[in-house]
Amino acid sequence: xxxxxxxxxxxxxxxxxxxxxxxxxxxxxxxxxxxxxxxxxxxxxxxxxxxxxxxxxxxxxxxxxxxxxxxxxxxxxxxxxxxxxxxxxxxxxxxxxxxxxxxxxxxxxxxxxxxxxxxxxxxxxxxxxxxxxxxxxxxxxxxxxxxxxxxxxxxxxxxxxxxxxxxxxxxxxxxxxxxxxxxxxxxxxxxxxxxxxxxxxxxxxxxxxxxxxxxxxxxxxxxxxxxxxxxxxxxxxxxxxxxxxxxxxxxxxxxxxxxxxxxxxxxxxxxxxxxxxxxxxxxxxxxxxxxxxxxxxxxxxxxxxxxxxxxxxxxxxxxxxxxxxxxxxxxxxxxxxxxxxxxxxxxxxxxxxxxxxx
Numbered sequence: 319x320x321x322x323x324x325x326x327x328x329x330x331x332x333x334x335x336x337x338x339x340x341x342x343x344x345x346x347x348x349x350x351x352x353x354x355x356x357x358x359x360x361x362x363x364x365x366x367x368x369x370x371x372x373x374x375x376x377x378x379x380x381x382x383x384x385x386x387x388x389x390x391x392x393x394x395x396x397x398x399x400x401x402x403x404x405x406x407x408x409x410x411x412x413x414x415x416x417x418x419x420x421x422x423x424x425x426x427x428x429x430x431x432x433x434x435x436x437x438x439x440x441x442x443x444x445x446x447x448x449x450x451x452x453x454x455x456x457x458x459x460x461x462x463x464x465x466x467x468x469x470x471x472x473x474x475x476x477x478x479x480x481x482x483x484x485x486x487x488x489x490x491x492x493x494x495x496x497x498x499x500x501x502x503x504x505x506x507x508x509x510x511x512x513x514x515x516x517x518x519x520x521x522x523x524x525x526x527x528x529x530x531x532x533x534x535x536x537x538x539x540x541x542x543x544x545x546x547x548x549x550x551x552x553x554x555x556x557x558x559x560x561x562x563x564x565x566x567x568x569x570x571x572x573x574x575x576x577x578x579x580x581x582x583x584x585x586x587x588x589x590x591x592x593x594x595x596x597x598x599x600x601x602x603x604x605x606x607x608x609x610x611x612x613x614x615x616x617x618x619x620x621x622x623x624x625x626x627x628x629x630x631x632x633x634x635x636x637x638x639x640x641x642x643x644x645x646x647x648x649x650x651x652x653x654x655x656x657x658x659x660x661x662x663x664x665x666x667x668x669x670x671x672x673x674x675x676x
Contacts, residue, residue, distance in 0.1 A: 321352045322383035322654075325374045326406050329359035332638060339647050343385075346654045354381070362387035363634070364615075365409035383657070385650060389425065391417040402657055406646055408432055408637075409586070410670050411559055418672065424663055425670045426653055429558075430490025431645045432637035436556070436584050437494035439636035443582050443608030444483070444499070444552055446630055450475045452606065456627055474578075474605055476551075479503030484550030486543065486566070487557030487585060488536060489676075495554060500533035507546045510538045511562070511674075547571060552580045559586035560675035569594035578605045584636045587612035596622050599629060610636040 324343065326335050340355050347353060358371040366388025378384050378397035385404045386393070394400065394417045402424040405413060410427050418425065446452060453467045453474075468475055483499045485492040488508040496506045537545055543566075547553060553575060557563045567581075568591040575581070581604060583590060592613050598604045606628035612621075615634055623629050653666050663669055670676065 319350060319352050320348075321354055321377070321381040322347065323354045323356065323374065323377045323381045323385065325356040325358075325360060325370065325377075325384065325386040326362070327355075327357060327359050328362050328387070330361070330363070332640065333362055333642060336643055339643055342647055342651060343654065346651050346658065348658055360387050362406050364407065365412040366405055366407035383654075389413040389418060391415040394418060394421055394423065402426070402653075404428075404650060404653070406431075409558060410676060413670075414672060414675060424657075424666070425672070426666065426668045427670050427676075428646060428649060429668055429676065431642065431649060432639070433490040433494040434641070435639040436491050436636045437498055439610065439632070440495050440554055440556075440582055440584055440608075441498050441502075443630055444478070444481075444580065446608065447474060447580050447606045447628075448476050448478065448481065452628065452630065477503070481505070481551045482507060482549055483552045483554060484546035485509070486546065486553065486555045486589075488534075489556070489558075491556040491584065492554075493530065495556065496530055496534050500530065506534045507550060508534055508536045509542045509546050510536055512538060543571075544574065547574045548576070550579060551576060552582060555581070555583040555585040555589050557585045557589060558676040559588050562675070564588045565591060567591065567595070569597075572598045572604070575604065577603060580605050580607065582608040584610045587615065592623075596626070599626050604628075606630070608632075610634055 322343070324340055328334060340353060344353050354377045356371065356374050356377065358373055361367045366386070369390055370386065370393050375392065375396040378393060378400060380399060381397055382399060383402050384393065384397060384400055385406070387406045389403045389405055400423050404426045406428050408427060408429045408431065450468055457464060467473065478499060482505045485495060485506065485508040488510045492508055496508065500506050555567065566589050572594055581595070595607065599607055608630045609623065610632045611634055617623065617631065623631060649667060656666050
């Protein structure tokens, strides 16, 4: 009997898998198929757990499909008949093992599923600094009523309509960020790894009408990144962690950013030289930073980022939402329908490019 294994019982309550999810998957599976639902708790944080339970390894021994959080090498070894594996995590770094690279199994991930909550987090971080909420938080902590930082010639308070937002990465997350900030009047620049195709940004209408194509200027390559860093008041990192992007914002790149610019990182911590970032923030070279991801997590208590008044730290929670499963189940079901129908892999959603790394 053909088998699919569902191993996505997340231990975190906000991500807990609803009872309707297995039933929705069973509705798509052909007659004669078995869906084995693993009851052991797993964890979808980061790139997903780098291990699976003995029960899951036993279940995949004669399975064709596996749905989990991350695809460790031992799972591929335990399931020689697997034809498709899916990770509920967006990142795939821990899954790109030598076994995965050598395998012919179709590998999909959940990139874009988290785009809406992450984009709203980015908007909140931009407004936190643009509207001077960081000054209010500092005053409140000291029980001080003062308007001087707001009224000073160097006041950081500004409107989005006078702000250029640069997006380093223009996948699902970048597009959702663009929709929000462009709808509030910001000028938007974006970088992509490859040259943009015609109409690449023509997606859903932004708030206020119009398509993204009219609001976003897309650049590519090293020259494109240079321009985005040079012209942006806010630089948002929403690119994946790959050998190509790791350390992308080193000391030299940070120095090319506008003086008094803001950095927001919701991509991966390893995209940034953290020591160079601390130096730029301490010197006032950068206005501030909203950081949800870090090179080493959890962020150590003694890390200097905690104490900097121009830094907002969130503990890698920008993707938290109560709408994950409706989006995740929709993605799984759509690809499952393609698998059952024998559709070419080129027609599937979220197929991971093992060479590129996402």
